[in-house]
Amino acid sequence: MTDATSGNGSGNGATTASGPLTLTKKDFTSDQEVRWCPGCGDYAILAAVQSFMPSLGVPPHQTVFISGIGCSGRFTYYMDTYGMHGIHGRAPAIATGLATSRRDLSVWVVTGDGDALSIGGNHLIHALRRNVNLKILMFNNQIYGLTKGQYSPTSEEGKVTKSTPFGSLDHPFNPVALALGAEGAFVARTIDNDRAHMTEVLKAAAEHKGAAFIEIYQNCNVFNDGAFDALRDKAAGAVHNQIRIEHGRPVVFDSGERCVRVGPNGRLEIAPTADTPEEQIVVHDAHSDDPTLAFQLAHLSSRPTTPTPIGVFRSIDRPVYGDAMDAQVEAATDRLGKGDLAKLLTGGDTWVVK
Amino acid sequence: MTPKTVEERERVVVRFAGDSGDGMQLTGDRFTSATAVLGNDLATLPDFPAEIRAPAGTLAGVSAFQIHFASRDITTPGDRPNVLVAMNPAALKTNLSSLERGGILIVNEDAFIDRNLEKAGYKVNPLDDGSLESYQVFRVPMTTITVRATEGLEITKKDAERSKNMFALGLVSWMFGRPTDVTERWIEAKFAGKEDIKQANLQAFKAGYNFGETTELFANSYEVKPFEAQPGLYRNVSGATALSWGLIAASVRSGLPLFYASYPITPASELLHELSRRKNFGVRTLQAEDEIAAAGAALGAAFGGSLGVTGTSGPGLDLKTETIGLAVMLELPMIIVDVMRAGPSTGMPTKTEAADLLQAMYGRHGESPLPVVAAATPSDCFDTAIEAARIAVKYRTPVILLSDTFLGNSSEPWLLPDVDTLPTIEPNFAEGPNTPDGFMRYLRDGNGAPPWALPGTPGLEHRIGGLEKDDAGNISYDAANHERMTQLRAAKVAGIANDIPELEVDDGDDRAELLVLGWGSTFGAIRAAVRRARSNGAKVAGAHLRHLNPLPRNIGEVLRRYPKVLVPEMNTGQLQKVLRAEFLVDVQGYHRVTGHPILAEELEEEIMRRLS
Numbered sequence: 001m002t003d004a005t006s007g008n009g010s011g012n013g014a015t016t017a018s019g020p021l022t023l024t025k026k027d028f029t030s031d032q033e034v035r036w037c038p039g040c041g042d043y044a045i046l047a048a049v050q051s052f053m054p055s056l057g058v059p060p061h062q063t064v065f066i067s068g069i070g071c072s073g074r075f076t077y078y079m080d081t082y083g084m085h086g087i088h089g090r091a092p093a094i095a096t097g098l099a100t101s102r103r104d105l106s107v108w109v110v111t112g113d114g115d116a117l118s119i120g121g122n123h124l125i126h127a128l129r130r131n132v133n134l135k136i137l138m139f140n141n142q143i144y145g146l147t148k149g150q151y152s153p154t155s156e157e158g159k160v161t162k163s164t165p166f167g168s169l170d171h172p173f174n175p176v177a178l179a180l181g182a183e184g185a186f187v188a189r190t191i192d193n194d195r196a197h198m199t200e201v202l203k204a205a206a207e208h209k210g211a212a213f214i215e216i217y218q219n220c221n222v223f224n225d226g227a228f229d230a231l232r233d234k235a236a237g238a239v240h241n242q243i244r245i246e247h248g249r250p251v252v253f254d255s256g257e258r259c260v261r262v263g264p265n266g267r268l269e270i271a272p273t274a275d276t277p278e279e280q281i282v283v284h285d286a287h288s289d290d291p292t293l294a295f296q297l298a299h300l301s302s303r304p305t306t307p308t309p310i311g312v313f314r315s316i317d318r319p320v321y322g323d324a325m326d327a328q329v330e331a332a333t334d335r336l337g338k339g340d341l342a343k344l345l346t347g348g349d350t351w352v353v354k
Numbered sequence: 355m356t357p358k359t360v361e362e363r364e365r366v367v368v369r370f371a372g373d374s375g376d377g378m379q380l381t382g383d384r385f386t387s388a389t390a391v392l393g394n395d396l397a398t399l400p401d402f403p404a405e406i407r408a409p410a411g412t413l414a415g416v417s418a419f420q421i422h423f424a425s426r427d428i429t430t431p432g433d434r435p436n437v438l439v440a441m442n443p444a445a446l447k448t449n450l451s452s453l454e455r456g457g458i459l460i461v462n463e464d465a466f467i468d469r470n471l472e473k474a475g476y477k478v479n480p481l482d483d484g485s486l487e488s489y490q491v492f493r494v495p496m497t498t499i500t501v502r503a504t505e506g507l508e509i510t511k512k513d514a515e516r517s518k519n520m521f522a523l524g525l526v527s528w529m530f531g532r533p534t535d536v537t538e539r540w541i542e543a544k545f546a547g548k549e550d551i552k553q554a555n556l557q558a559f560k561a562g563y564n565f566g567e568t569t570e571l572f573a574n575s576y577e578v579k580p581f582e583a584q585p586g587l588y589r590n591v592s593g594a595t596a597l598s599w600g601l602i603a604a605s606v607r608s609g610l611p612l613f614y615a616s617y618p619i620t621p622a623s624e625l626l627h628e629l630s631r632r633k634n635f636g637v638r639t640l641q642a643e644d645e646i647a648a649a650g651a652a653l654g655a656a657f658g659g660s661l662g663v664t665g666t667s668g669p670g671l672d673l674k675t676e677t678i679g680l681a682v683m684l685e686l687p688m689i690i691v692d693v694m695r696a697g698p699s700t701g702m703p704t705k706t707e708a709a710d711l712l713q714a715m716y717g718r719h720g721e722s723p724l725p726v727v728a729a730a731t732p733s734d735c736f737d738t739a740i741e742a743a744r745i746a747v748k749y750r751t752p753v754i755l756l757s758d759t760f761l762g763n764s765s766e767p768w769l770l771p772d773v774d775t776l777p778t779i780e781p782n783f784a785e786g787p788n789t790p791d792g793f794m795r796y797l798r799d800g801n802g803a804p805p806w807a808l809p810g811t812p813g814l815e816h817r818i819g820g821l822e823k824d825d826a827g828n829i830s831y832d833a834a835n836h837e838r839m840t841q842l843r844a845a846k847v848a849g850i851a852n853d854i855p856e857l858e859v860d861d862g863d864d865r866a867e868l869l870v871l872g873w874g875s876t877f878g879a880i881r882a883a884v885r886r887a888r889s890n891g892a893k894v895a896g897a898h899l900r901h902l903n904p905l906p907r908n909i910g911e912v913l914r915r916y917p918k919v920l921v922p923e924m925n926t927g928q929l930q931k932v933l934r935a936e937f938l939v940d941v942q943g944y945h946r947v948t949g950h951p952i953l954a955e956e957l958e959e960e961i962m963r964r965l966s
């Protein structure tokens with residue numbers, strides 16, 4: 001990795017200025033050796049993203065990946081796009097400056113549960129609130145991997161780790177609920193080993209104008225192996241536990257055997273489809289301005305060890321921060337005229353000394 | 355009516371003091387405008403409490419504004435007022451000790467009632483107990499006259515009373531022959547649409563002016579003739595405004611759009627306020643969720659090709675530190691403005707200090723040198739901002755620009771530059787690969803600076819980050835590479851010494867025995883003190899540093915040229931420590947951390963003491 005002659009900005013043949021682009025996965029794959037632990041869920045996410053990016057039609061030179069610190073932070077080095085591996089938790093803040101001042105770019109943030117929800121929690125919620133045009137991929141493995149296995153803000157209570165030998169006392173975050181609570185306009189969840197589902201969610205996120213938050217359940221096979229088996233492992237019954245939510249579709253799962261319905265107290269509950277009148281089955285509405293249903297779905301399971309929704313929880317249109325910022329600049333320029341430095345300095349009370 | 359005499363004065367210091375709610379800053383500001391238009395040289399010093407509204411009438415709630423104006427060149431807001439306007443007992447109590455003996459004291463007699471006297475801690479009314487015998491005391495029932503002058507207007511008694519600051523302004527304007535049209539025009543514009551309030555303020559102002567002219571109380575007025583300054587067009591400017599405009603000028607002269615991200619903090623918020631009004635210059639401003647985000651967003655914008663700037667004060671600089679370290683590693687242009695205030699911690703947020711120098715120079719983990727520049731006067735904030743941008747862009751580095759509360763809030767006349775003569779800044783973005791084998795992010799130019807390749811440029815896709823890199827931009831844990839990169843980053847910053855002016859010394863006959871060397875806002879006090887000491891026969895020289903890192907290349911030689919070197923600072927000896935460490939010269943210090951600027955008077959005494 002220290003070969004001084006190779007250059008990490010190798011460029012690629014796809015970035016011609018004219019004519020339609022024929023982009024491939026190769027165009028988004030850098031020459032860097034990937035160095036996550038063998039078996040890490042990050043490999044599957046990287047492959048899925050590299051394969052997906054060409055479909056957007058945005059050339060690599062107009063694409064930027066910005067990451068924080070943690071295993072997920074290395075992601076930027078493996079994409080042959082522009083990239084910045086920032087500091088712990090701050091990627092959404094750095095990306096906010098870039099995305100708002102360069103609306104021509106496609107800006108992606110790669111982060112983890114520690115990076116986004118612990119040290120960087122403030123930046124995440126404010127990027128979502130402002131609806132900055134960022135696609136935020138949060139790899140949730142419910143553990144601190146790079147620092148070798150401490151509990152994270154998404155680890156379950158009682159989690160035994162090196163820093164919690166007697167069990168964690170912390171109540172975990174529900175990342176989807178947190179993003180919804182932060183006024184996120186696009187909030188989704190997917191799973192590292194389900195390429196098709198992840199691609200679908202990435203596509204929806206890319207199409208969304210503004211901030212998109214995607215929680216990706218990601219297995220850390222070294223420090224937290226199997227945390228998501230109930231949802232990602234066939235043998236562990238994944239097919240029974242994945243509740244795939246889609247806008248406008250009734251929420252049924254487990255090969256149609258079970259459904260989500262409104263219980264007597266207004267809360268959502270899981271019930272056998274056969275025992276539920278059709279009108280009681282919840283029909284997902286991701287486009288409602290009211291986030292209540294999305295919030296309820298986010299809380300359907302307290303942990304990813306029981307039936308858990310995946311898919312797009314919410315996708316609504318709201319003004320995009322960078323667009324609004326530029327609109328103010330344009331409006332001010334229309335109203336006041338293009339800034340003239342000499343006029344600025346000599347405006348107001350001046351006097352002449354002869 | 356006895357005709358009044360007009361006495362000529364070369365320079366005058368006036369201090370307006372009252373309760374926070376009395377509008378003293380506004381009064382001072384308006385008096386300053388009229389003084390500027392008249393053509394006096396001037397310098398101002400606002401001094402207000404951190405509380406927005408401290409309990410009315412208390413000592414903690416006193417707000418003051420001092421202005422020094424003269425028919426000759428002056429450099430400080432003045433040591434001791436010749437005239438003190440005290441709107442209540444608390445203002446008198448907190449400010450009387452600075453009034454010169456024999457000075458003019460104008461009090462609002464109406465405010466000297468038992469309740470206010472008690473709040474100020476007076477057992478007996480100082481107007482009656484003979485304690486003010488050594489001053490020329492003028493007791494003026496300002497509230498009463500103001501209320502009477504505004505009779506017939508559809509306003510509340512409270513609104514009428516609130517206009518008393520305009521009465522005080524009118525009275526002092528008469529006393530020093532200030533033009534009235536400037537103030538009247540301002541009142542008309544300020545209260546446009548509120549006819550009665552406007553009339554109340556106008557009538558109070560006129561009542562004050564006429565009171566001076568017609569009552570027997572004042573025997574004479576004073577004239578301070580215009581200063582015969584360098585010919586040209588002038589305006590009055592505060593440090594905060596000049597700094598903001600300097601950033602805009604740097605944006606205009608570089609073609610880089612200005613992106614200013616900040617979190618509200620006293621006293622740096624003024625920059626955010628001013629720049630937010632200037633969107634027609636393409637300025638993007640972001641009030642971030644915290645100090646860290648403000649630094650991050652500025653850096654992100656810089657990555658994209660903006661002039662990325664974040665502004666703050668001490669506590670915020672602490673928080674931005676990690677991001678500044680990242681900028682050192684990324685080698686991207688960025689400006690961090692620190693409007694210093696009294697610390698540590700929250701300290702005294704509205705009081706001045708210059709104790710962040712060592713933090714600016716060394717306050718990051720690892721070997722992370724960066725350029726540091728400091729402004730000397732309010733108008734110098736303009737030029738220093740352009741210089742910070744020039745260095746940041748040319749050398750692809752974060753630059754810390756130090757200002758302070760005193761500079762930010764105070765103002766002075768500014769000979770406006772011809773904008774076409776301002777320095778141009780050439781971004782020199784990378785347009786294509788810099789080697790036949792591709793783009794190498796850390797291949798350096800003749801200045802030791804790496805290329806600035808903007809996202810969106812085909813063929814230059816690359817990844818930067820906080821991890822150490824090799825020349826190509828690949829992550830490297832190689833021991834020799836890290837050592838070399840550390841040296842290259844340091845050499846780049848040190849090399850800027852060849853790109854800045856040598857330190858100029860003001861030493862009349864080249865035989866001074868003492869050099870007084872300053873930085874930052876002590877400029878005015880040092881210049882005045884050196885001048886006064888010289889007129890007393892002292893062999894003293896003065897010099898001032900704008901560039902603190904790197905220091906001018908001749909500074910070692912300058913330090914060794916003088917038998918004695920004195921460095922006055924509003925800290926406990928930070929530049930002194932740097933100079934001693936770097937040059938092994940026995941630099942002496944004069945240190946004050948009172949929250950107020952160092953006075954020329956005390957510095958003059960110190961110079962004489964050092965030379966005796």
